[in-house]
Amino acid sequence: xxxxxxxxxxxxxxxxxxxxxxxxxxxxxxxxxxxxxxxxxxxxxxxxxxxxxxxxxxxxxxxxxxxxxxxxxxxxxxxxxxxxxxxxxxxxxxxxxxxxxxxxxxxxxxxxxxxxxxxxxxxxxxxxxxxxxxxxxxxxxxxxxxxxxxxxxxxxxxxxxxxxxxxxxxxxxxxxxxxxxxxxxxxxxxxxxxxxxxxxxxxxxxxxxxxxxxxxxxxxxxxxxxxxxxxxxxxxxxxxxxxxxxxxxxxxxxxxxxxxxxxxxxxxxxxxxxxxxxxxxxxxxxxxxxxxxxx
Amino acid sequence: xxxxxxxxxxxxxxxxxxxxxxxxxxxxxxxxxxxxxxxxxxxxxxxxxxxxxxxxxxxxxxxxxxxxxxxxxxxxxxxxxxxxxxxxxxxxxxxxxxxxxxxxxxxxxxxxxxxxxxxxxxxxxxxxxxxxxxxxxxxxxxxxxxxxxxxxxxxxxxxxxxxxxxxxxxxxxxxxxxxxxxxxxxxxxxxxxxxxxxxxxxxxxxxxxxxxxxxxxxxxxxxxxxxxxxxxxxxxxxxxxxxxxxxxxxxxxxxxxxxxxxxxxxxxxxxxxxxxxxxxxxxxxxxxxxxxxxxxxxxxxxxxxxxxxxxxxxxxxxxxxxxxxxxxxxxxxxxxxxxxxxxxxxxxxxxxxxxxxxxxxxxxxxxxxxx
Numbered sequence: 001x002x003x004x005x006x007x008x009x010x011x012x013x014x015x016x017x018x019x020x021x022x023x024x025x026x027x028x029x030x031x032x033x034x035x036x037x038x039x040x041x042x043x044x045x046x047x048x049x050x051x052x053x054x055x056x057x058x059x060x061x062x063x064x065x066x067x068x069x070x071x072x073x074x075x076x077x078x079x080x081x082x083x084x085x086x087x088x089x090x091x092x093x094x095x096x097x098x099x100x101x102x103x104x105x106x107x108x109x110x111x112x113x114x115x116x117x118x119x120x121x122x123x124x125x126x127x128x129x130x131x132x133x134x135x136x137x138x139x140x141x142x143x144x145x146x147x148x149x150x151x152x153x154x155x156x157x158x159x160x161x162x163x164x165x166x167x168x169x170x171x172x173x174x175x176x177x178x179x180x181x182x183x184x185x186x187x188x189x190x191x192x193x194x195x196x197x198x199x200x201x202x203x204x205x206x207x208x209x210x211x212x213x214x215x216x217x218x219x220x221x222x223x224x225x226x227x228x229x230x231x232x233x234x235x236x237x238x239x240x241x242x243x244x245x246x247x248x249x250x251x252x253x254x255x256x257x258x259x260x261x262x263x264x265x266x267x268x269x270x271x272x273x274x275x276x277x278x279x280x281x282x283x284x285x286x287x288x289x290x291x292x293x294x295x
Numbered sequence: 296x297x298x299x300x301x302x303x304x305x306x307x308x309x310x311x312x313x314x315x316x317x318x319x320x321x322x323x324x325x326x327x328x329x330x331x332x333x334x335x336x337x338x339x340x341x342x343x344x345x346x347x348x349x350x351x352x353x354x355x356x357x358x359x360x361x362x363x364x365x366x367x368x369x370x371x372x373x374x375x376x377x378x379x380x381x382x383x384x385x386x387x388x389x390x391x392x393x394x395x396x397x398x399x400x401x402x403x404x405x406x407x408x409x410x411x412x413x414x415x416x417x418x419x420x421x422x423x424x425x426x427x428x429x430x431x432x433x434x435x436x437x438x439x440x441x442x443x444x445x446x447x448x449x450x451x452x453x454x455x456x457x458x459x460x461x462x463x464x465x466x467x468x469x470x471x472x473x474x475x476x477x478x479x480x481x482x483x484x485x486x487x488x489x490x491x492x493x494x495x496x497x498x499x500x501x502x503x504x505x506x507x508x509x510x511x512x513x514x515x516x517x518x519x520x521x522x523x524x525x526x527x528x529x530x531x532x533x534x535x536x537x538x539x540x541x542x543x544x545x546x547x548x549x550x551x552x553x554x555x556x557x558x559x560x561x562x563x564x565x566x567x568x569x570x571x572x573x574x575x576x577x578x579x580x581x582x583x584x585x586x587x588x589x590x591x592x593x594x595x596x597x598x599x600x601x602x603x604x605x606x607x608x609x610x611x612x613x614x615x616x617x618x619x620x621x622x623x624x625x626x627x628x629x630x631x632x633x634x635x636x637x638x639x640x641x642x643x644x645x646x647x648x649x650x651x652x653x654x655x656x657x658x659x660x661x662x663x664x665x666x
Contacts, residue, residue: 108604
């Protein structure tokens with residue numbers, strides 16, 4: 001039972017990171033129908049920014065985190081305003097290709113600038129943990145869960161109660177109608193990229209925490225988060241959270257319980273197996289909207 | 296009467312152009328050094344796979360990021376039949392296509408349930424599940440360390456490194472042999488796809504891409520059309536994968552990654568989605584560019600940065616710049632050149648036709664990616 005609880009806790013913590021990644025995807029997708037293939041690269045930048053600010057510039061850790069969030073959110077918005085904004089009205093797949101180009105640039109810039117070796121994050125937690133009835137709760141995982149919960153609460157409050165949240169929902173529902181009633185759609189697009197950047201900074205920071213480190217392969221997590229966004233439904237932020245945590249638990253549980261004949265490292269494909277099974281019965285995910293088609 | 300002559304003249308221009316292109320493709324190896332010839336060969340091999348992807352994604356509208364999986368299936372079929380069982384290339388090369396096509400037939404039915412980006416991400420899952428199998432079944436893939444692949448050899452032809460063929464004083468080395476083999480297969484595949492998309496099955500595919508429900512109402516058999524698109528696409532991809540691995544002679548499971556799939560998607564988008572030539576044009580850009588960049592950046596001027604990273608950065612920047620400046624890909628670029636030509640009176644009427652094509656590409660893309 002303790003083994004089960006231990007895995008459950010780790011699964012939830014991992015799932016929180018997936019939820020943050022998935023939230024970054026869905027926020028951009030909902031507004032502009034663009035799958036942002038650079039989301040994993042933004043996470044990578046987030047982890048390196050925190051590490052750089054905290055260890056090279058010796059800032060207090062909290063300041064480093066806030067700084068990284070601000071920088072990455074600004075970076076996301078600036079990229080949207082300078083590059084993607086020119087592409088308004090162009091086919092969506094062209095924008096998707098541009099995000100792929102961005103991810104190639106970022107993924108090769110990071111090792112070019114910081115070198116290929118792992119760096120330390122500069123976080124105050126390290127491997128420290130509390131033990132509750134035989135279950136080891138690492139501080140970094142506890143903070144992952146707490147911060148993810150806070151960020152999700154903030155996001156959903158923003159989405160539900162603020163003017164710009166309303167604008168985001170209006171744009172998602174119908175871009176043309178939103179433009180017609182005076183919603184600043186261009187600013188909404190920039191805002192979604194800022195949110196994607198800010199969320200990625202937090203996701204990247206926790207991803208690089210114990211037992212991992214700050215290294216150039218961190219961005220790969222975005223590919224593992226795809227089952228999470230699909231499971232929940234591409235255009236549903238609550239779905240991103242449910243999908244993320246489910247996938248995190250599935251991955252960690254299968255690393256603990258998968259029988260040997262399934263091969264080494266089955267846990268890394270288990271999320272995809274679950275995703276395919278769910279999609280075959282619910283083709284638009286658990287919470288995705290089934291589009292109405294006109295012929 | 297005048298229309299008839301103009302049509303005949305244009306037909307003459309097209310066939311003269313094709314002939315010129317064929318001659319150029321045949322003499323090209325003699326003007327390239329070994330490194331450039333290797334790149335050109337990889338481009339032709341990749342173009343066969345890109346053509347397969349264009350049948351599935353470009354003509355039928357089923358977005359697939361699972362191309363790396365089908366390439367791997369083709370490659371490992373070649374490895375097992377040619378390397379383990381020592382069969383001739385006349386068997387393992389077609390078999391690579393057939394086995395990949397069978398896998399395509401197994402995956403195809405999911406496309407009946409899933410649309411657009413949902414299908415794209417499920418096919419990413421295919422790549423991961425495939426990689427899991429490659430890493431864990433050494434009998435097929437040699438395990439994480441990789442395996443060697445057989446060189447093409449049949450009858451008097453031996454394509455292994457170090458071998459060469461002499462025809463009337465002309466010496467064609469190992470790279471050249473692969474180049475011509477890939478060229479012949481690519482030309483045959485292009486001819487096949489060209490005919491396919493102009494016939495009944497091809498029209499059904501394009502109807503499914505443009506408006507799936509409307510196509511079904513008009514009597515297009517969705518299941519059959521999507522399945523045949525998957526099967527044809529996977530066959531070409533499997534052959535491409537087998538050639539690729541055979542030319543590489545060694546491959547590890549890690550090579551069949553999502554990034555490889557992404558490169559194929561990039562190739563058909565750059566070249567022109569839903570066009571026969573797009574697969575080749577796009578493959579030239581996507582698969583030759585890294586090698587070209589590598590040769591352009593002098594080793595000394597890299598300022599301490601690793602040369603590989605610098606090449607990748609330039610590659611990514613070029614992709615962004617290309618799409619920002621020319622969202623319609625090379626087809627759009629061709630349209631601009633053509634309209635420039637027609638403005639200075641060289642080729643009347645050509646610009647209008649192309650712009651219509653680009654227009655329809657723009658319309659269909661909406662249906663393709665927005666799902």
